[in-house]
Amino acid sequence: MWTRTANGRVLHFYLAGINNQNFLMRDKETGTWWQQITGKAIYGPLKGSALELVASDELTFGQWKSEVSDGKVLAPVAKFTKEYDANWEPEVAKLPVVISFPGTELKSRDVVVGIEIGGAARAYPWDSVVKQAPIVDHLHGTPLLLVVGKDKKSFRVFVGRVDGKETEFFLKSETKDWTLLDTATNSEWNFQGCATSGPSQGKCLDRVPALKDYWFDWRNYHHDTTIYKH
Known part of the structure; x- marks a missing residue:
């Protein structure tokens, strides 16, 4: 966005x-x-200019509504509704690509979470993110925390620092609600990246822009990207 x-x-x-x-x-x-x-x-006349990135999320409606109960929804234009397939992603994934990068371990239509910091880029295979989250990693000297919601579809990326100190996080499995614990203060954190209890209560982690994309597209515009492996 x-x-x-x-x-x-x-x-x-x-x-x-x-x-x-x-x-x-x-x-x-x-x-x-x-x-x-x-x-x-x-x-064109503005060639070389760049638009400013706006922080945004890729969430299911259920996750978004649970966080923003009074939020507004952009309603579709009724006369065009039938032109959109509710399950368009599987259909798009079947289409051939016009560019490919043979020799890499990912297939062109593999879905990745792409992150770029300070000119350094990394692709996180979506299947790995879902299976391994929360993922703790480093990119360009920045500690990263990748999380996936209980719906296994919503995701966010944060800077893994609390009060300026690098911190690791793990999922608290015995709770009904999605909850993280940090290893430094043993505080509890919600999916929005904010501490809900413990010494860090009221504090929130810094967000990191991330893009869910097809591998061929991310690779085409990030030639020096690395691929997350664990």
């Missing part, structure tokens, strides 16, 4: 096309073309 402001000007975007199976946007104000995955202008 990106802001709509570039060089101090609010822009309005529409679908302009597909580039290597990645969404291309064009703004009405200048006619500049923008790449979805990077937020960068690739052609």
Whole structure:
């Protein structure tokens, strides 16, 4: 998700096309073309500019509603509802890709969680994330904590530091609600990354932007990416 402001000007975007199976946007104000995955202008008067990343989550509606009970939902336009398949992801996964990277251990349509920090990028295979979460890792000197919700679909990534100190976390299995414990203070943390009890109560972990993507797409725009292995 990106802001709509570039060089101090609010822009309005529409679908302009597909580039290597990645969404291309064009703004009405200048006619500049923008790449979805990077937020960068690739052609036109604003070429070289970049939109600012907005923190966002990939959650199931159930998870989101449990956290934001009074939140608003963007309703679909009724006349177009039938044009969208509720199970579109499995169908898209069957389509051939226009670019591939033979020689890597991942298949083109393998789903990954992509993280980039300070120019360093890493792909976390989704199957591994679901099986191993919470995952503790390091990227570009930053301790990372990858978590998956009870629904096995919602995920978030945090900086694994409490009060500036690197900390490890593990899932507290004997509780009904999704709960993490940290090894430094033995505080309990919820899925939003906030401590609900213990010495750290009231504190929240810093968030890390992450993108759920197909391997071929992530690799195409992050040439030096590594792959998480454990």
